[in-house]
Amino acid sequence: MATEDQETVDAGLNDVERTDKEYVFGTWAYQSEVSPTEIVGGDGVYFTDARGNRRLDFSAQLMCSNLGHSADRVADAMAEQARTGAYFAPSLTTENRAELGRLLAEVTPGDLSKTFFSTSGTEAVEAAIKIARLYTGKHKIMSRYRSYHGATYGSISVTGDPRRLMAEPALPGTIKAPDPYAYGSTLEPMESLEYIDEMLMLEGDTVAAVLVEPVVGSNGILVPPTEYLPRLKEIAHDHGALLICDEVMAGFGRCGEWFGSDVFDVTPDIMTMAKGLTGAYAPLGATTVTPEIAAHFEDNMFCHGHTYAGHPVAVAAGRAAVETYIDDDLIPHAREMGEYLGDELEKVAADHPSVGEVRGVGLFRGVELTKKEGERVPFGERKDKISKGKTVVDEVSGHAWKNGMHLANMINTLIIAPPVVISEDEVDEAVAILDEALRVSDDAMEN
Ligand code: PLP
Incomplete structure (x- = not known):
């Protein structure tokens, strides 16, 4: 049942939004609480709704619109491919698919070289x-509690949140291990690795892979110490398990580099990609493996595929996006802007007692809130993620939204x-809106 507040929100929906609410499921939501906003345009880091409100996209939608909302090169490549031929079965190929495979071998770390294309991160x-x-002939997958790996059954099973x-x-x-979360866990990050070592030993030789986000995303932007990921790879290999990095x-x-793994100078055995791969212009997922793993499937069946594996329009978008990152020097740009953003966030945080910690790397930053100055007392708990109603962090994001900015949050x-x-x-403009919005959490603090 909708609350009175929600009824007021629903009364303000336009025809498109009302129709959408009636006929389309809202994702990850109690349907009574869904209130879709009709979007009619996008331009650089901004997007505009049907009422003419233009908002700065400080979270790149779902942390995926890396190229902004008007990357014509990608849009043109998609249109051209759609006209040439929108779909051919995965047993056929296109220049775009071959070239994107080659480009990914070039930009991914180390000797990662052969890619399976799908249509999303979860796939x-x-x-x-x-x-x-x-490849390993073993069946268990170890991942960590503070992680998200997707919504289909395998990937939600390895998700820890x-x-x-x-x-x-x-x-x-599927086995869950502790995380490197210095601010919020009783375990020191490197100590959490000792648990993983012990857990792998106790599982015997049954674990096929350890799966991690090199920098944890939706579970709070957790950046491990520099030595964490290389040591995790060693531990996994010592126990005969592969390292999968979910990128x-x-x-x-x-992260201010091509990949989170690059921040730590690690080459995983398997890497997963989606989101920024096309700058979110088309649904495309990629799973890239080392030559050893690829060689295994020369004479063992690669028993996997989808109708839309390597969809021609999606790989055209992927190729144009990767070429845009390269030709427009966007990785060094991201590094430079990331440093600037980090400095500006630190300055803003100093003025707000409700900011517990600012952390992150590159253009991947988290602002964790606290109810009590100088202590870690969260406004929201993990269970709030699946509860009804709004938390203080939602109210902070809501304030930003009213003032012209999209700002995602989690827990x-x-x-x-x-x-x-x-x-x-644009960073300055966004940080000024954030500065205002953080008054909401300051006002909600315990005395
Ligand atoms: N892996 C990670 C690290 C993610 O952040 C996400 C989505 O947020 C996924 C996998 C799932 O991707 P998708 O939503 O495209 O299925």
């Missing part, structure tokens, strides 16, 4: 799980991940 993770199982709870019982053979959110400039952390094409002036 990229499903493929990674299947490849790891087929509360969204998994509604999908349980999960896929058998769906962390990749394509988000108790604001997620700042703008398009990598953002300029210094």
Whole structure:
């Protein structure tokens, strides 16, 4: 049942929004609380709704519109491919698919070289799980509690955040380990690795892979210490397990490098990508593996595929997007803007007692809130993610929305991940709106 507040919101919906609410499921939501906003345009880091409100996109929609909302090169490549031939079966190919495969081998770390294309992050993770199982002949996958890997059954089973709870019982053979979360965990990040080591030992030789986001995204932008990921790879290999890095959110400039793995100079055995791969112009997932893993499937069947694996229009978008990152020097730009953003956020945080911690890397930053100055007392708990109603962090994002900015959040952390094409002036504009919005959480603090 809609609350009185929600009834007021619903009364303000226009015809398109009302029709949408009636006939289309809102994702990850109690349907009574859904209130879609009709969007009619996009331009650089801005997008505009049907009432003419223009908003700065400080979270690149779902941390995916890395190229902003008017990357004509990508749009043109898609249109051209759609006219040439919108769809051919995966057993056929196009120049765009071959070239995107080659480009990914070039930009991914180390010797990662052969790619399976799908249509989303969750499918990229499903493929990674299947490849790891087929390659190692083992069935278990270890991941971490503060993680999100997708919504289909395999990937939600390896997800550790509360969204998994509604999908349980999960896929058998999925194990969760502690996370590197210095601010919010009783374990030191490097100590959490000792648990992983011990857990892998106790599981015996049954774990096919350890799956991690190199920089945790939606669960709060958690950046591990520099030595964490290299050591995790060693530990996994010592126990005969592969390392899978899920770069769906962390990749394509988000961390100020091509990939989160590059921040730590690590080459995983398998890497998953989506989101920024096309700058969100088309649904495309990718799972890239090392030559050793690729060689295994020369004479063992690669028993996997989808009708739209490597869809011609999607790979055209992917190729044009990767070429845009390269030709427009967007990775160094993201690094430079990321440093600027980090400095500006620190300055703003100093003025707001409700900011517990600002953390992150590149253009991937989290602002975690606290009810008590100088202590960690979250406004929202993990379970709030699947509860009805709004939390203080939602109210902060709501204030930003009313003042011209999209600002995502999760549990108790604001997620700042703008398009990598953002300029210094746009960072200034966004940080000023954030500064105002944080008054909401300051006012909600305990005395
Ligand atoms: N992996 C990570 C790290 C993600 O952040 C996400 C989505 O946010 C996914 C996988 C799932 O991607 P998709 O929503 O495209 O299925």
